[in-house]
Amino acid sequence: MxxxxxxxxxxxxxxxxxxxxxxxxxxxxxxxxxxxxxxxxxxxxxxxxxxxxxxxxxxxxxxxxxxxxxxxxxxxxxxxxxxxxxxxxxxxxxxxxxxxxxxxNESIINSLQHILDKTMDIDIEKYVQPGVYVRITHGPFAGSEGVLMRRNGNTRLLVQIDALQQGIAVNISIDDISPLNIEKISP
Known part of the structure; x- marks a missing residue:
């Protein structure tokens, strides 16, 4: 209407x-x-x-x-x-x-809120060139979206805030994610 x-x-x-x-x-x-x-x-x-x-x-x-x-x-x-x-x-x-x-993007704010509501350790990450965008489908971070990356052999989800050229990262299981068909989350 x-x-x-x-x-x-x-x-x-x-x-x-x-x-x-x-x-x-x-x-x-x-x-x-x-x-x-x-x-x-x-x-x-x-x-x-x-x-x-x-x-x-x-x-x-x-x-x-x-x-x-x-x-x-x-x-x-x-x-x-x-x-x-x-x-x-x-x-x-x-x-x-x-x-x-x-x-x-509101999904970035939602992902930040969702991750910070959990009692997990987070790391501040410097800006990383975009990789594969994923959504976590299972576990305590289900529903969060971000960039899949690897660090020291661990699979990690990076929630990037392009405007700040920073992000936060948490360890995740590769079994708990599904790829998104997004080329770039616009700032």
């Missing part, structure tokens, strides 16, 4: 719902959590992936919850409302390519 503009008091109102997209915003150093809190206060949906790390000090070791991608936060917002994020002083700019803000 196509929604047509509605006339109200002499002005036309577009009745089509706004399509929200995921963008990557760059934050001030060590301001990711504050940016998340401020964005949520003004009603902007965002996602700040966090993971546990062990930090060593001279007298002790401590487990900390830190941003997976320092200085970055994912923002889910309609294109015409994108500038509202700049009312949050911790947001510096959007990650852009060719003058256009990079759009992150």
């Amino acid at each position: 196509i929604k047509e503009p509605i006339s109200a008091g002499g002005r036309t109102i577009d009745a089509t719902p706004e399509v929200k997209k995921w963008y990557v915003a760059y934050t001030l150093p060590k301001s990711e959590e504050k940016a998340q809190n401020q964005l949520e206060k003004i009603g902007i949906h965002c996602y700040l992936p966090m993971h546990r790390v062990i930090r060593n000090w001279s007298d002790r070791k401590k487990k900390l919850l830190v941003p997976l991608f320092p200085n970055y936060i994912f923002v889910n917002i309609a294109d015409k409302k994108r500038n509202e994020t700049f009312t949050v002083k911790e947001i510096v700019r959007y990650v852009s390519f060719g003058g256009k803000p990079a759009v992150i």
Whole structure:
């Protein structure tokens, strides 16, 4: 069903719902959590992936919850409302390519959330040229999508965030995957 503009008091109102997209915003150093809190206060949906790390000090070791991608936060917002994020002083700019803000495929956000919800160790990986895109069909990560790769003889799933040129990787069984017919997951 196509929604047509509605006339109200002499002005036309577009009745089509706004399509929200995921963008990557760059934050001030060590301001990711504050940016998340401020964005949520003004009603902007965002996602700040966090993971546990062990930090060593001279007298002790401590487990900390830190941003997976320092200085970055994912923002889910309609294109015409994108500038509202700049009312949050911790947001510096959007990650852009060719003058256009990079759009992150929702399946990437879903895969990040799904993997980070599990209590598995993850590794931060530098950008890897795309290989075979797969979906995990069985096990604790079933439904996650990413790039199949090998490291030290282990089969691993890499969830790439092209706009950040980083990703996360987890060990998987080759029996738990099925190939996807995707040449490239667009940023």
